[in-house]
Amino acid sequence: MTAVAPPKASPLATSASDGPILHAQNLRKTYKLGRIKVPVLRGVDLQIRTGQSIAVLGASGSGKSTLLHLLGGLDHADKPSADAPPPSILFKGTDLLKASTRTLDTFRRRRVGFVFQFYHLLPELSVLQNVTVAAMAATGAFEYWANRSAIRTRAMKLLERVGLGHRIMHRPAELSGGERQRVAIARALINEPDLLLADEPTGNLDRNTGASILDLFSDLHRSGQTMVVVTHDESTASRCDRIVRLVDGRVQNS
Numbered sequence: 512m513t514a515v516a517p518p519k520a521s522p523l524a525t526s527a528s529d530g531p532i533l534h535a536q537n538l539r540k541t542y543k544l545g546r547i548k549v550p551v552l553r554g555v556d557l558q559i560r561t562g563q564s565i566a567v568l569g570a571s572g573s574g575k576s577t578l579l580h581l582l583g584g585l586d587h588a589d590k591p592s593a594d595a596p597p598p599s600i601l602f603k604g605t606d607l608l609k610a611s612t613r614t615l616d617t618f619r620r621r622r623v624g625f626v627f628q629f630y631h632l633l634p635e636l637s638v639l640q641n642v643t644v645a646a647m648a649a650t651g652a653f654e655y656w657a658n659r660s661a662i663r664t665r666a667m668k669l670l671e672r673v674g675l676g677h678r679i680m681h682r683p684a685e686l687s688g689g690e691r692q693r694v695a696i697a698r699a700l701i702n703e704p705d706l707l708l709a710d711e712p713t714g715n716l717d718r719n720t721g722a723s724i725l726d727l728f729s730d731l732h733r734s735g736q737t738m739v740v741v742t743h744d745e746s747t748a749s750r751c752d753r754i755v756r757l758v759d760g761r762v763q764n765s
């Protein structure tokens with residue numbers, strides 16, 4: 512059976528243009544700890560073009576994870592204020608900061624794939640289920656069960672691609688760190704996201720294992736995947752098309 516493409520019917524799917532796939536402007540994020548305000552992002556501007564791989568470099572605590580979470584719709588930017596230019600995150604022309612809950616939900620579940628430093632796999636599920644569950648989250652249970660066989664086929668192909676075709680029935684606890692990250696990458700790709708966001712994907716791995724994960728990212732990039740990789744490691748960053756640095760809450764291009 513041929514694999515079904517993930518459903519893409521939404522306003523986000525029809526507004527592609529020649530411009531950047533994602534364009535964030537004037538992004539601010541201030542954490543509040545009681546009465547103390549911690550400004551982390553102080554007006555970030557970032558454009559991501561289709562097919563590009565961008566490394567976001569910055570010291571620990573500079574706001575890299577915060578920025579990636581905002582770009583992926585996992586957290587809210589500060590609300591517009593009178594004393595700062597208005598913030599926006601344009602994804603294929605739709606401003607996610609003004610989008611309906613439904614549009615934002617579609618973006619999060621289907622358009623973006625997220626890879627975390629510590630994998631965030633579900634321990635009770637098998638490798639295969641950890642990947643297919645993300646397809647269920649994107650389509651809803653009804654559509655998932657209607658297309659279950661094709662979705663499983665697609666998940667198995669992805670797991671083969673990341674080198675885990677022989678481990679699909681294992682639980683995450685039975686895998687090494689590098690293997691867990693490969694599962695997480697397959698999970699991030701199952702809905703064919705327009706944008707892959709990775710937060711220090713090799714930060715918890717030894718050098719050799721990390722290098723093989725970076726090879727996998729390079730391979731994905733060569734096949735056209737648009738991606739943003741957060742890292743504090745210059746050599747990881749140097750493998751990307753473009754490096755931006757997060758300094759004092761703003762992006763500096765290099």
Ligand SMILES: Nc1ncnc2c1ncn2[C@@H]1O[C@H](COP(=O)(O)OP(=O)(O)O)[C@@H](O)[C@H]1O
Nearest residue numbers: 542549551569570571572573574575576577578
């Ligand atoms: N939920 C939170 N509440 C309060 N402060 C936070 C929260 N998340 C992050 N911070 C603070 O924001 C700053 C940036 O954090 P983060 O984005 O995780 O940096 P990085 O990923 O570059 O190490 C740090 O000083 C951190 O302590």
Ligand SMILES: [Mg+2]
Nearest residue numbers: 575576577710
């Ligand atoms: Mg971080």
